[in-house]
Amino acid sequence: MLIKTEKGRGELRPGNRTLGQRERALLLLADGQQSESKMAELFGVDGRPLLERLLTQGYLERRGPAREPRSGHPVPPPSAPPGQHGDAFTGTRSLATARMFLFDLSERLFAPRDKALAGRYREALREARDADAMLAVGRALIADVETLAGSERADGISERLAKLLPAGLLESAA
Incomplete structure (x- = not known):
């Protein structure tokens, strides 16, 4: 498992931006609860090099005992129920974490294909200052993902976003 060092915590303090958005997003997620492979997976082929x-x-x-095998797949904890699909998300749920996830997603999926669309999402995410605005941007982004990459990809992103948002937020917004 990865945790932030004092240098990493300092990078996340206001006024201390020396890293890029993707690196800062990884720092936000590094809480000692998520496996390295899950964190790297969020950033596709760039994930592992960013972590390193x-x-x-x-x-x-x-x-801790977080050294993962060379296959890159996490070793499930001994207490994990048999047949459990993937790691349970135990990180910090927050609008900031969800925002960073959506920023990264927009850059990876839209920027190479449609710079204007990526720019619109970048601006919308910067302006989304409350939960309702974040949910609206997230829903619109997921709808565009479904158009570009299909419903299965959009469903996976929806599930991940739901795990990053504060608990109960989706139910209260429905």
């Missing part, structure tokens, strides 16, 4: 760079530069450190 943050480790090498001293923003993150490994803690």
Whole structure:
């Protein structure tokens, strides 16, 4: 499992931006609860190199029995129920974490194909200052993902977003 070092915590303080958005998003997720492979998976093929760079530069450190096998697949904890699908999300649920996830998603999916659409989402996410605005941007982004990549991909993103948002937010907004 990865945790932030003092240098990593300092990077997340206001006025201390030396890293890019993707690196900062990984720092936000590094709470010692999620596996390295799950964190890397959020950033596609760039995930593992980003994590290694943050480790090498001293923003993150490994803690506990988190050394993962070379296959990149996490070893399930002994208490994990048989047949459990994937890791349970135990990280910090917040609008900030959800926003970073949506920023990254927009950049990875839309920027290479449609820079204007990526720019609109970038601006909408910057302006989304409350839960309702974040949900509206998230729903619109997921609808565009469904158009571009299909409903299965959109459903996976919806599930991940639901795990990042504060608990109960989706029920109260419905």
